[in-house]
Amino acid sequence: MEPYRRRQVFLERASALSTELSSRYDPSDSEQALYREWEERGLFHADETRARSPYVIVIPPPNVTNVLHMGHGLNNTIQDVLVRWRRMQGRDTLWLPGTDHAGIATQNVVERELAAEGATRLDLGRDAFVERVWEWVHEYGGQIVEQLKVIGCSCDWSRTRFTLDEGLSRAVREVFVRLYEKELLYRGRYIINWCPRCTTALSNEESEHREHDGKLYHIRYPLADEPQRFVDVATTRPETMLGDTALAVHPEDERYADLVGRKAVLPLVDRLLPIVADEFVDPEFGSGIVKVTPAHDPNDFEIAGRHDLEAIDILTDDARISDAAPEAYRGQDRLEARESVLADLDRADLLVRIEDHRHSIGHCYRCDTVVEPRLSLQWFVRMEPLARPGLKAYRDGQLRFYPERFGRVYEHWMENIRDWCISRQLWWGHRIPVWYCQNEACGEMVVARDDPDRCPECGGALEQDPDVLDTWFSSWLWPFSTLGWPEETADLKAFYPTSTLCTASEILFFWVARMVMAGYEFMGELPFTDVLIHGTVRDHIGRRMSKSLGNGIDPIEVVQLFGADAMRFTLIRGAAVGTDLQLNYEDLESAFRPGRNFANKIWNAVRFALPYLQDADAVDPRERELELADRWILSRFAAATDQITAALEAYRLHEAAELTHAFVWGDFCDWYLELVKGRLEGERGSGSRDAAAATLVYVTRGWLTLLHPVMPFVTEELARRLPGATPEASLVLGPWPSWDPTQRDTEAESAMEALQEFVATVRNLRSEYHVDPGTGVTVHLQSDASDLEHALAAEERGVRRLAGITSVERSAPPVDGPGASAVLRAGTELFVPLSGVIDVDRERTRLETEVNRLEGLLASASARLGNEAFLAKAPKDVVERERQKERSLAEQRDRLIEKRRALGPTG
RNA sequence: GGGGCCUUAGCUCAGCUGGCUAGAGCGCUACGUUGACAUCGUAGAGGUCACUGGUUCGAGUCCAGUAGGCCCCACCA
Numbered sequence: 001m002e003p004y005r006r007r008q009v010f011l012e013r014a015s016a017l018s019t020e021l022s023s024r025y026d027p028s029d030s031e032q033a034l035y036r037e038w039e040e041r042g043l044f045h046a047d048e049t050r051a052r053s054p055y056v057i058v059i060p061p062p063n064v065t066n067v068l069h070m071g072h073g074l075n076n077t078i079q080d081v082l083v084r085w086r087r088m089q090g091r092d093t094l095w096l097p098g099t100d101h102a103g104i105a106t107q108n109v110v111e112r113e114l115a116a117e118g119a120t121r122l123d124l125g126r127d128a129f130v131e132r133v134w135e136w137v138h139e140y141g142g143q144i145v146e147q148l149k150v151i152g153c154s155c156d157w158s159r160t161r162f163t164l165d166e167g168l169s170r171a172v173r174e175v176f177v178r179l180y181e182k183e184l185l186y187r188g189r190y191i192i193n194w195c196p197r198c199t200t201a202l203s204n205e206e207s208e209h210r211e212h213d214g215k216l217y218h219i220r221y222p223l224a225d226e227p228q229r230f231v232d233v234a235t236t237r238p239e240t241m242l243g244d245t246a247l248a249v250h251p252e253d254e255r256y257a258d259l260v261g262r263k264a265v266l267p268l269v270d271r272l273l274p275i276v277a278d279e280f281v282d283p284e285f286g287s288g289i290v291k292v293t294p295a296h297d298p299n300d301f302e303i304a305g306r307h308d309l310e311a312i313d314i315l316t317d318d319a320r321i322s323d324a325a326p327e328a329y330r331g332q333d334r335l336e337a338r339e340s341v342l343a344d345l346d347r348a349d350l351l352v353r354i355e356d357h358r359h360s361i362g363h364c365y366r367c368d369t370v371v372e373p374r375l376s377l378q379w380f381v382r383m384e385p386l387a388r389p390g391l392k393a394y395r396d397g398q399l400r401f402y403p404e405r406f407g408r409v410y411e412h413w414m415e416n417i418r419d420w421c422i423s424r425q426l427w428w429g430h431r432i433p434v435w436y437c438q439n440e441a442c443g444e445m446v447v448a449r450d451d452p453d454r455c456p457e458c459g460g461a462l463e464q465d466p467d468v469l470d471t472w473f474s475s476w477l478w479p480f481s482t483l484g485w486p487e488e489t490a491d492l493k494a495f496y497p498t499s500t501l502c503t504a505s506e507i508l509f510f511w512v513a514r515m516v517m518a519g520y521e522f523m524g525e526l527p528f529t530d531v532l533i534h535g536t537v538r539d540h541i542g543r544r545m546s547k548s549l550g551n552g553i554d555p556i557e558v559v560q561l562f563g564a565d566a567m568r569f570t571l572i573r574g575a576a577v578g579t580d581l582q583l584n585y586e587d588l589e590s591a592f593r594p595g596r597n598f599a600n601k602i603w604n605a606v607r608f609a610l611p612y613l614q615d616a617d618a619v620d621p622r623e624r625e626l627e628l629a630d631r632w633i634l635s636r637f638a639a640a641t642d643q644i645t646a647a648l649e650a651y652r653l654h655e656a657a658e659l660t661h662a663f664v665w666g667d668f669c670d671w672y673l674e675l676v677k678g679r680l681e682g683e684r685g686s687g688s689r690d691a692a693a694a695t696l697v698y699v700t701r702g703w704l705t706l707l708h709p710v711m712p713f714v715t716e717e718l719a720r721r722l723p724g725a726t727p728e729a730s731l732v733l734g735p736w737p738s739w740d741p742t743q744r745d746t747e748a749e750s751a752m753e754a755l756q757e758f759v760a761t762v763r764n765l766r767s768e769y770h771v772d773p774g775t776g777v778t779v780h781l782q783s784d785a786s787d788l789e790h791a792l793a794a795e796e797r798g799v800r801r802l803a804g805i806t807s808v809e810r811s812a813p814p815v816d817g818p819g820a821s822a823v824l825r826a827g828t829e830l831f832v833p834l835s836g837v838i839d840v841d842r843e844r845t846r847l848e849t850e851v852n853r854l855e856g857l858l859a860s861a862s863a864r865l866g867n868e869a870f871l872a873k874a875p876k877d878v879v880e881r882e883r884q885k886e887r888s889l890a891e892q893r894d895r896l897i898e899k900r901r902a903l904g905p906t907g
Numbered sequence: 908g909g910g911g912c913c914u915u916a917g918c919u920c921a922g923c924u925g926g927c928u929a930g931a932g933c934g935c936u937a938c939g940u941u942g943a944c945a946u947c948g949u950a951g952a953g954g955u956c957a958c959u960g961g962u963u964c965g966a967g968u969c970c971a972g973u974a975g976g977c978c979c980c981a982c983c984a
Contacts, residue, residue, distance in 0.1 A: 023944065191982095209981085216984080234984060282983055290984055299982045360981090373982090405911065409979070412910065416980085505979080540919080542977080573932080574920075578912090580977095582919055591919090594932055597946045608943030650923080658921075658931070673943075857928055869964035878926055878965090885928070 021610075025603035027563025031713045035149055043732045044154045046094035048494040055086035055093045056498040058479050059155065060511070061163065063102035064141035065109050070537040070545055070583065071504065072144065073151060073555040074575055077568045078534055078653060079502045080153045084709040085648050086499075087154070088734030094495050095154060096482055098161035099142055103471040104198055104366040107428040110136050126427050133428050147556055152564045152712050154732070159491075161482040163474040164430070171481035172430045172474050173449055175522060180447045184382045187434075191298040192421050194374040195364040196319030196334075200425040201378050203470060204418060205509050207362035207371050216357035217342065218286070220350050221247065224263040224272055231256075231264060231275075232352055234286035236359060237296070238345070239337040241266065242325040243314040244273055246292035248303055251277035253288055267350050268341065269326055276307045295375040311375050317425075319372055334372070379423040379432065379467070383517070387414045390516035393526055399516065402532045402651045403578035406505060410531075413509050420514075422470045429468030436463055476514035479527035501528040504536055532651050535580035542582065551585045558592055565711035566595030572710050573657040598661060599714045602707070605669050606718045609696055612680040617693035618724025624691035629675040631748035636667045637699050638743035644706050645739060653710075660707050668703060671752075672696075697723050702737050847900040854893040861886040 038044065046054075057079050062072055079095060087093040110133045111121055121129040142162075148155065161168060179185040193207040194200075217238045220230035231247065244266050249256040256275075264273045273292075280299055281290050294304030294311035304311055314325045321329040321337045328344075329337050345351040362371040391414045393399040394407055401407035423432060435452055437444040439460030446452050446462060455462055474481070479501075483492040497519065501512060512531055519527030538544055539551040546552060558567045570592050574581045583591045621630060640663040647656040676696065682689035701722055708715040708731040716731050864870050865882055874882075 024946070025944095236984070280982085280984095285983055293984095297982075297984080299984075302982085359983090409911070412980075508979095576921065579920080584919085590933055593946070597944090600946045601944060604944035604947090606943085610943095652923080654921075655923090662931085669944085670948090677943090853928090861928085864965075867964060871964080873964050874926075881926085889928080 021603075021607045023604060023607070025563075025600045025714060027565060027599065027713060028560070030717045031152075031559075031564055032150075034713055034716055035152065038154070038730070038732055039149070039157065041730075043730060044095070044156050045158060046092060046156050046495070048490045050092060053091050054495055054499070055083070055091040056096070056495045057083055057094070057500055057502065058096045058482060058498055059098060060501075060503050060507070061098045061100040061161075061475065061478065062144045063105050064099045064137050064144075064162070065102060065106050066144050068144050068147035068151075068555050070553050070555055070571075072148075073558075073567065074534060074537055074571045074581065075502060075504065076148055076153050077151065077571050078532070078575070079500075080151075080568075080712075081572060081653055081656075081709040082500060082502070082532075082648075082651075084154055084712060084732070085736065087732065088705065088708065088736040090734060090736075092494075094156055094159070096159050096161070096495075097145065097148065097153075097155035097157060098478075098482060099145065099163070100471060100475060101137075101162065101164040101429060103424055103426050103429040103468060104200065106133060106137070106141075107426050108198070108366060110428075121427065129427055150556060150559055150564065152568065154712075159482070163471070163478075167484065168474060168477070168481045169430055171477050171485055172469065173433050174486045175473075175477060175518070176433055176469070177447055177449050178522070179381060184385060185379065186382065187377065187379050189375060189377045190380070190421075191296075191301045191373050192376050192378055193362055193371040194317075194319075194376065195367065195369055195371050196315075196317065197367050197369040198364060198426070199317045201376055201421055201423060202364060202371060203421050203472075206365045206470075208365050209360040209362055211358060211360050214357050214359055214361070216286070216355050218352040218354070219267070219291075219345055220352055221264040221267060221273070221291075223259075224265050227265070230350075231259065231289050232287040233289050233291040235291060236357060237338070238341050239321070239329075239334055240293045240296045240314070241291060241341065242269060242321065242329060242337075243293045243295050243312040244269075244271070244291045245294055245304065245310045245312060246273050246307065247275045248278045248281050248290045248292050248307075249275065249288060250281040250283045251279065253281070253283040255283075256289065259289075267348060268344055274307075274309070276303070276309075278303045278306060296373055298373055301375065313375055315372060315374060378421050379434075381420040381422055383417045383419050386517040386521055387417045387513075389520040390414060390513065393516065393520070398529065399526060400530050402530060405578070406508065406531070406533045409505075410508060410513055413513060420470075422473050423465075423467040424470055425466075426468050429471065430474060432465040432467050432469060434465040436465070437461075438463055472510055472514060475511055476518040477522070479515055479519060480523050485522070496523060497526050498528045500530045500532055502532045502534070505533050506536075508533070530651070533578060534575055535578060537581050537583060540582055540584035540586070542580075545583075545585070553583055553585050553588065553591075558588065561588065562592040562596040563599060563713070565599050565713050566592050568712075569595035569598060569657060569661075569710055572653050573661070574654070576654045577651060598665070599711060601669060602664060602704075603714060603718065605664075605673060606700060606704075606721070608673070609680075609700065610721060613693055613697055613723045614684070615723045616684075617690070617697045618722070619694050619697075621691065621694040621698045624694045625687045626691050626695065627679075627688060628748055628751055629672060630691050630695040631745045632752040633667065633672040633695060633699050634743055635745035635749050636663065637702050637737075638740060640667075641702070641706065641737045642739040645736070648709075657710050660703065660710065664703050664707065668699065672699070705731055705734070705737055708732075844900065847896050851893055851896050851900065854889055854896065858886065858889045858893060861889060 046056075059079065060075065062068075066072070083093055083095040107121075110129070113136070114120060114124070114132075124132060145157075145160065176185065193202040193204065195202055214236050216234050216236055218232055218234050219238065219241065220232050223229045223231065233247065235241065247259075247264050249259060251260075259275045260277045262275050264275060265271070266273050276292070280303055281288065290300075290303075292300045292303050292309060294301045294309055295313040296315070301311065303309070312324050314322055315334065316322045319334045321332050321334070323330060329340060332340060342351060362373075363369065364371055390399070391411065394401075394411055394414075399407075401410065433448060433451075435446040435448070435455075437446070437455040437458060437460045439455065439458050442455060442458040442460055444455050444457040444460075446456065451464075452462060454460060477485070479498050480492060480496050483489060483496055485492055501515070503512060515527045519525060536544055539549075543549060543551060555567060571581065573595075574583075621634065624630075626634070640659060644656045644659050647653070647659060676692045679688045679692040680696075684690070701719060701724075704715040704719045704722075708719075712731070719725060719731050720729075861882060865879075865886060871879060
């Protein structure tokens with residue numbers, strides 16, 4: 001029969017069988033309803049009045065402008081797994097959600113909207129613009145919150161926060177004032193990173209450096225007192241020469257010793273430039289002479305400070321040449337100006353040469369525009385004192401990173417911390433709480449918690465600083481501002497400090513390190529003890545997922561296609577601690593199919609078992625007379641519980657997912673369910689059936705629980721149908737199974753191992769017979785599984801694998817043949833189907849290859865056993881294992897040689 | 908210029924304290940209408956664990972170096 005036809009026949013048969021539950025699990029049937037129910041019942045709500053052993057996570061607040069992408073999907077699934085697991089363990093768990101106002105990003109979105117209408121924010125004016133942004137936020141913002149629910153996140157939504165909320169705004173202002181009072185805040189004129197597109201200052205962290213193939217231009221400047229002599233300088237940004245105010249050489253550079261103290265003439269501008277000596281200059285680089293542009297280069301600014309040089313800002317806010325430059329260039333864009341300057345220099349024969357030069361250039365992290373280092377009056381936070389306790393906490397081991405290596409990255413950054421530029425020339429954000437007296441004679445500056453009416457000094461009118469604060473200036477307070485600080489709330493008392501902070505490595509500096517600093521400064525305590533850093537979601541060729549590349553995968557689409565559980569399982573299993581996760585956006589199937597198939601597998605496993613079970617089976621299986629298979633699965637379950645719990649403790653979530661999958665599919669479905677099928681058919685009241693049923697209920701409920709943090713929906717859906725389930729019970733509330741070492745049953749485990757080997761051997765009998773399709777062999781068993789271990793002990797090796805088999809004969813399949821359960825019954829027959837005609841030539845080759853392989857392994861095992869040092873130093877059990885290995889290898893080899901001989905010579 | 912990471916099956920990756928006849932998922936081959944599941948089952952092919960040295964009774968695992976890839980930080984014009 002052709003494959004497609006065969007499949008059709010199968011499906012027809014399948015649909016003819018009417019069953020209560022569909023044989024395909026359809027996540028869309030239940031996910032949303034379950035979520036709504038959990039939420040309505042308040043299962044995610046944290047009670048601040050009884051938080052005795054709290055487990056707390058604050059969400060890394062996504063930008064209000066965001067829609068969910070796979071990065072969020074991964075980040076939040078990880079948090080949800082941790083939170084659900086701890087909640088099931090009985091910890092008083094809070095996962096606090098919220099969003100970030102995201103100054104630049106949000107302002108940009110609304111500005112783009114305005115641009116489409118042909119307007120700018122300047123047309124609207126400040127108040128109307130801010131009003132407009134709020135409207136946008138109310139209408140479109142926070143979509144992401146709803147999307148988090150779709151993927152199953154068990155946040156306490158009653159505590160949702162927004163960084164521009166009244167409470168959080170109060171926290172921001174309190175912090176600003178406190179820092180100012182402690183002189184950890186200052187206003188000053190320094191070189192900052194300026195984004196000419198966003199027309200605002202950026203912090204160092206917001207300027208992303210990338211390598212560029214640029215040019216290095218060598219220009220010559222004539223000396224003032226010796227116009228026929230020139231000095232060569234090199235620059236990558238020739239237009240900045242318009243702002244040069246000096247030249248510098250190294251103090252010990254003998255070549256130029258005679259130049260120091262003299263003056264050069266700045267071409268195109270005709271300004272006189274003093275030539276100074278400064279340690280900063282590297283005599284090895286270029287000509288060894290540097291042009292000094294204090295307003296547009298941080299080093300030059302430093303030099304200027306040391307030599308009392310003027311700083312001339314030759315740019316406007318949008319990076320055009322300002323009025324400080326000669327008229328010819330004014331109004332030109334910086335790149336346009338670069339061309340004109342070069343052309344003019346060339347015309348004057350002052351452009352010596354141009355060479356290729358690779359160097360890195362800063363880009364705005366929001367709009368990717370090349371940032372301009374620029375002298376500007378801004379507010380800064382003095383970071384060094386704030387960093388000290390955070391550094392100590394890490395070194396003392398109170399603050400732990402998973403994986404550990406990120407601790408070193410954190411340490412390095414904290415050690416070399418630089419002051420933080422916090423003012424932004426934007427309208428959307430927390431307005432800086434500083435007022436300047438408009439009375440020039442007074443000039444008072446007021447920094448206040450509450451808006452002042454008039455100048456406390458002179459009673460004059462006040463004007464508030466027009467700038468807003470860096471978005472991260474509210475984010476760094478997140479772990480306590482969300483709990484009500486600066487009020488001493490019950491929440492703050494109950495839930496601070498938090499437990500685990502879970503994020504991608506990108507915002508280690510932006511956010512994580514600064515939260516530690518704020519935690520110590522304002523709460524006197526660490527904001528969290530564990531930092532879990534996960535990888536980035538990339539596409540199949542390693543690129544970061546992004547809208548602009550078009551390689552993004554929409555998690556909501558994935559949920560619709562495969563279900564939230566499938567997505568969560570795939571993400572968790574794919575993301576080993578600290579490694580990136582690759583997903584193929586062109587073939588969603590291959591990425592998410594395993595997760596969906598797993599959900600379907602467990603759905604069908606439980607669907608199969610349910611009709612055999614009744615409420616009376618919801619008893620502790622140890623009250624029943626357990627058979628080998630029952631003891632075995634209970635023991636395996638105990639082992640799985642132990643391993644999975646340990647993996648979660650160590651934040652090895654991928655391992656926990658993998659272990660659960662292996663237990664459910666490999667142990668439970670493949671073996672236990674198969675072994676128990678026959679027994680379930682038995683009469684209620686029969687010891688064997690009751691033991692099987694009780695074990696089945698217990699173990700199924702158990703692994704549904706273990707799987708619930710990763711796949712909350714199917715597991716809950718199924719757990720509710722198990723005997724003994726009550727309407728108010730929910731896996732959400734646990735309890736998490738506890739690991740009981742007495743449940744390990746090594747006797748049962750080793751007997752089952754033997755049984756599994758035995759079954760494999762029986763199956764292998766197939767290769768010893770050449771039969772027609774549709775026939776097979778029938779194996780007559782003399783012992784059942786519980787006898788097997790005795791049989792094995794009695795038999796010497798050699799016959800071991802066939803222990804329990806009295807005879808094997810060729811036969812047609814029985815009309816109504818027993819399943820694999822027959823293996824366990826003494827005196828029954830097991831029909832082993834054979835899979836068609838065996839290709840004898842192929843079989844010969846296979847056997848020969850196999851024998852060769854075994855010879856090789858045997859040689860190395862023997863060599864080891866012949867090694868005196870090995871015998872002397874290796875642990876006893878290792879040596880013993882090695883001996884066994886040698887024996888069984890020899891045994892296998894001999895058997896295969898025998899088989900090979902039986903097949904006759906090649907031909 | 909500093910710091911960190913990676914290189915294991917055709918693909919994506921596990922492999923924690925050295926004991927491994929190196930695993931998983933996908934893909935591939937063969938067979939299968941077995942009353943849970945074809946979103947499945949059974950069997951199988953496929954790997955000098957990048958390379959070179961070292962430590963060790965024993966190295967995918969530890970150390971050093973080489974080659975290739977990635978990331979972060981940094982003011983060399």
